[in-house]
Amino acid sequence: MAMLTKIRRHPEKWSLFRPGDRILLILIGILVGICSGLAAVALSRSLFATLHWVHSFHGSWWAFLLPGIGAAVSSLFLNKVMKEGAGHGVPEVIYSVSRYGGLMRLRSSWSRLISSWLTIGSGGSAGPEAPVVMSGAAIGSNIAKMFSLNERQRVTLVGCGAAGAISAIFNAPIAGMVFTIEVILGEWTALNIVPIAIASVAGTEISRFLQGNNIVFDHRQFNIGFVDILASFGLAVIAALASILLTRLLRQMPGLARKAPLPIWLRAAVGGVIVGLIGAAFPVVLGEGYHSIQAMIDGVFTPGMLLVAVATLAKMLATAFTLGWGGSGGIFAPSLVVGSLAGLTFHRCLTFIWPAVPWVDEGCFALLGMAGLISGMMQAPLTGIFLIVEITGGYEVILPLIIVSAISSTVCQYIEPASFYLKELVDKGQLLRPGTDARVLSDLSVHELLERDCICVTRNMLLRDFVQTVQKSHRNFFPVEDEGTGRFLGIIHLDDIRPYLFDPGLYDAVILEQIMDHQVEVVHPEDELPDILRRMDERRLFSMPVVSNGRFLGMISKATLLDRYRQELRVQTQFIA
Amino acid sequence: MRMTKSEIAECLNLPASTLQRWIRQGRIPIQKKGGEYFFEPGTLQRWAETNRLPFRFLENEPGVKAQNLDGSVEAPPDTLFAAMQRGGVIYDLAAEDTESLFSEALEKIPGVPEDLKPGFLERLVQRERLSSTGIGKGVAIPHPRNPTVDSLERPLISTCFLKKDIDFNSVDNRPVFVMFFLLSPTPKHHLHLLSRLSFCLRNDRFVDFLKTRPAPEDLFARIADVEAALDHKEAF
Numbered sequence: 060m061a062m063l064t065k066i067r068r069h070p071e072k073w074s075l076f077r078p079g080d081r082i083l084l085i086l087i088g089i090l091v092g093i094c095s096g097l098a099a100v101a102l103s104r105s106l107f108a109t110l111h112w113v114h115s116f117h118g119s120w121w122a123f124l125l126p127g128i129g130a131a132v133s134s135l136f137l138n139k140v141m142k143e144g145a146g147h148g149v150p151e152v153i154y155s156v157s158r159y160g161g162l163m164r165l166r167s168s169w170s171r172l173i174s175s176w177l178t179i180g181s182g183g184s185a186g187p188e189a190p191v192v193m194s195g196a197a198i199g200s201n202i203a204k205m206f207s208l209n210e211r212q213r214v215t216l217v218g219c220g221a222a223g224a225i226s227a228i229f230n231a232p233i234a235g236m237v238f239t240i241e242v243i244l245g246e247w248t249a250l251n252i253v254p255i256a257i258a259s260v261a262g263t264e265i266s267r268f269l270q271g272n273n274i275v276f277d278h279r280q281f282n283i284g285f286v287d288i289l290a291s292f293g294l295a296v297i298a299a300l301a302s303i304l305l306t307r308l309l310r311q312m313p314g315l316a317r318k319a320p321l322p323i324w325l326r327a328a329v330g331g332v333i334v335g336l337i338g339a340a341f342p343v344v345l346g347e348g349y350h351s352i353q354a355m356i357d358g359v360f361t362p363g364m365l366l367v368a369v370a371t372l373a374k375m376l377a378t379a380f381t382l383g384w385g386g387s388g389g390i391f392a393p394s395l396v397v398g399s400l401a402g403l404t405f406h407r408c409l410t411f412i413w414p415a416v417p418w419v420d421e422g423c424f425a426l427l428g429m430a431g432l433i434s435g436m437m438q439a440p441l442t443g444i445f446l447i448v449e450i451t452g453g454y455e456v457i458l459p460l461i462i463v464s465a466i467s468s469t470v471c472q473y474i475e476p477a478s479f480y481l482k483e484l485v486d487k488g489q490l491l492r493p494g495t496d497a498r499v500l501s502d503l504s505v506h507e508l509l510e511r512d513c514i515c516v517t518r519n520m521l522l523r524d525f526v527q528t529v530q531k532s533h534r535n536f537f538p539v540e541d542e543g544t545g546r547f548l549g550i551i552h553l554d555d556i557r558p559y560l561f562d563p564g565l566y567d568a569v570i571l572e573q574i575m576d577h578q579v580e581v582v583h584p585e586d587e588l589p590d591i592l593r594r595m596d597e598r599r600l601f602s603m604p605v606v607s608n609g610r611f612l613g614m615i616s617k618a619t620l621l622d623r624y625r626q627e628l629r630v631q632t633q634f635i636a
Numbered sequence: 637m638r639m640t641k642s643e644i645a646e647c648l649n650l651p652a653s654t655l656q657r658w659i660r661q662g663r664i665p666i667q668k669k670g671g672e673y674f675f676e677p678g679t680l681q682r683w684a685e686t687n688r689l690p691f692r693f694l695e696n697e698p699g700v701k702a703q704n705l706d707g708s709v710e711a712p713p714d715t716l717f718a719a720m721q722r723g724g725v726i727y728d729l730a731a732e733d734t735e736s737l738f739s740e741a742l743e744k745i746p747g748v749p750e751d752l753k754p755g756f757l758e759r760l761v762q763r764e765r766l767s768s769t770g771i772g773k774g775v776a777i778p779h780p781r782n783p784t785v786d787s788l789e790r791p792l793i794s795t796c797f798l799k800k801d802i803d804f805n806s807v808d809n810r811p812v813f814v815m816f817f818l819l820s821p822t823p824k825h826h827l828h829l830l831s832r833l834s835f836c837l838r839n840d841r842f843v844d845f846l847k848t849r850p851a852p853e854d855l856f857a858r859i860a861d862v863e864a865a866l867d868h869k870e871a872f
Binding site (some may be wrong): 160208209210211212502503504506507509623626629630631633 | 651653654657658659660661662663664686687688689
């Protein structure tokens with residue numbers, strides 16, 4: 060047993076892994092992919108069963124209370140039992156990857172599964188994808204911890220978890236891979252792509268093994284003409300506007316909810332009841348909505364143009380009330396539903412205005428609308444394209460699909476520079492993508508940049524003795540300390556006192572306290588580098604003394620910073636064999 | 637291979653905190669097990685090369701510590717005593733003008749290769765034209781304009797007593813009776829020796845001693861004494 064533990068702790072000792080850690084990462088990646096695939100299947104199966112069961116109550120007058128109860132229990136579970144914040148899941152994973160090298164809590168690997176099952180299963184308008192991504196990522200992170208891997212490997216395994224989860228829930232390996240690279244990691248290297256691809260395969264395979272190889276939204280052949288391609292430009296703009304609207308609603312709602320003087324679980328209940336009421340009028344908004352999507356793609360979604368347009372808005376509101384008031388879940392599935400409703404609305408507008416034109420089936424527009432919404436919400440055009448191709452099994456729509464995804468994400472980026480997932484992180488300055496300025500500056504600390512070769516002098520030193528010190532020093536700065544306490548008092552810059560240095564008449568007449576700079580701008584070791592650099596720029600300084608608890612530690616200078624910055628950038632972007 | 641963190645940091649010329657972070661983030665091919673750090677020397681060497689970081693193993697000989705990053709070994713600065721011994725002492729230079737004095741001296745100074753002499757002469761004269769090297773009290777320190785071209789391997793100072801005092805446009809307009817030819821391979825050597833020599837010459841008693849045109853052994857003994865005193869003073 061001790062032997063086994065030893066092997067597990069130090070896998071690099073196995074002779075198989077001598078050539079490097081790639082094989083090791085791939086093997087662990089398979090394990091992570093399987094585990095997160097299982098989590099995804101578990102959630103989607105239990106949701107399916109629960110929604111079916113809850114559906115039987117829909118005739119009752121009190122059915123609108125169900126989403127409220129579900130959201131309240133979910134909120135209680137997450138906040139009081141698990142002690143985790145609400146949140147959507149994906150931003151938390153991105154934050155952990157940026158800031159903590161992918162470190163995540165073990166309980167995160169299942170807490171979101173339960174809370175989102177409660178929210179969505181009872182009819183709340185949210186998606187199971189983000190919870191599954193978070194769960195998969197936490198599984199990856201904790202498996203990495205178990206094997207005592209380093210941060211780079213851990214981040215790759217977090218990516219494996221996310222990829223496995225998305226692949227399993229949508230039966231879409233490429234979408235899982237692309238989503239992970241584009242949204243979660245933001246980095247595409249030869250080293251991380253292979254384990255993530257393998258994990259996607261593992262996740263997909265486990266889902267196919269357990270629930271069969273089904274394309275999520277099967278459909279008939281679409282015959283796409285030139286007019287449809289033209290129309291897709293218009294749809295792209297509609298999808299972008301819908302994305303912006305949904306993003307804004309989701310962002311404003313928590314602020315509104317906080318104004319309600321209610322405990323957190325009661326707020327979730329209120330939100331859920333509102334969703335239930337909307338659902339009584341438009342059943343399409345309830346749950347994750349995959350059934351409605353299928354109906355729309357098949358062209359059997361009956362309501363007319365105005366009704367569909369109102370349903371689109373209703374779904375957005377329902378999603379905002381579910382997630383903004385404390386329910387738990389993601390925006391993936393609601394985006395798909397809103398997208399297909401928007402596509403349908405657009406198609407009905409077109410047929411209303413130009414009834415003579417032979418438009419393609421409305422299902423095709425529903426499908427394009429989904430791609431537009433996903434690309435717009437996440438500002439991830441590749442994810443939109445590959446996800447829709449894979450979940451619909453429709454390669455023939457690829458051309459309008461690319462147009463809609465590209466334009467929708469561009470328009471959204473123009474209006475909202477940071478996507479829904481990243482907005483909060485960007486605002487807090489916590490989005491640190493690999494190889495960027497922010498990443499390098501946040502990794503370097505003041506301690507690593509300290510220059511300790513300054514010679515300290517005391518305040519009562521005569522200028523004559525100081526001249527001797529100047530002879531020995533390589534630096535232009537001389538920190539002045541109190542001889543008794545060692546407290547930092549100020550600094551002497553050679554440039555400031557040059558005239559006195561060559562005046563022997565002053566040698567015995569001046570002590571250092573009289574010529575030092577008392578009002579010196581200092582840096583503390585905990586200060587953030589971007590902040591320090593800003594202060595240097597504002598005051599046109601090239602170096603600043605670093606002082607901790609009144610003691611001088613060293614100097615920090617732009618010259619050393621440039622040196623270390625380049626070194627860091629090279630090391631971070633360099634591919635490790 | 638196993639080393640402590642601070643040893644590896646020193647090998648790579650990095651702050652220990654940076655190294656620790658890189659190991660934690662997995663940016664450097666070093667494994668941490670418990671408190672110990674393992675690596676394959678070849679892999680780490682290649683990694684350091686691709687990242688353009690200096691990498692060298694520390695050795696325990698104290699001389700190697702002074703090694704520069706590019707691998708060259710910096711010689712300890714020469715003593716005045718050694719440089720003057722190499723240059724020797726020449727008595728009774730007879731020439732009457734600056735240029736012929738220089739060429740006569742160069743002929744007699746030991747250790748200057750024949751093919752370098754024309755170059756040295758030209759640059760000694762060039763330097764003299766810029767401003768006189770007569771530093772006063774009857775002493776001149778002629779040196780080439782640019783010490784680094786076609787240089788000697790080690791610096792030397794040749795002490796040349798003149799047969800007859802000559803006018804040298806010195807700062808104090810006093811005629812010169814002794815010249816110290818200072819030929820050095822680098823500016824650093826040049827400044828080091830020049831500063832030591834002028835320290836000696838600041839002392840009027842030393843100048844009076846020179847006026848007696850002492851024998852080489854006496855001169856070197858005196859230089860050694862002064863230099864020992866100077867070293868003692870610098871140490872504090």
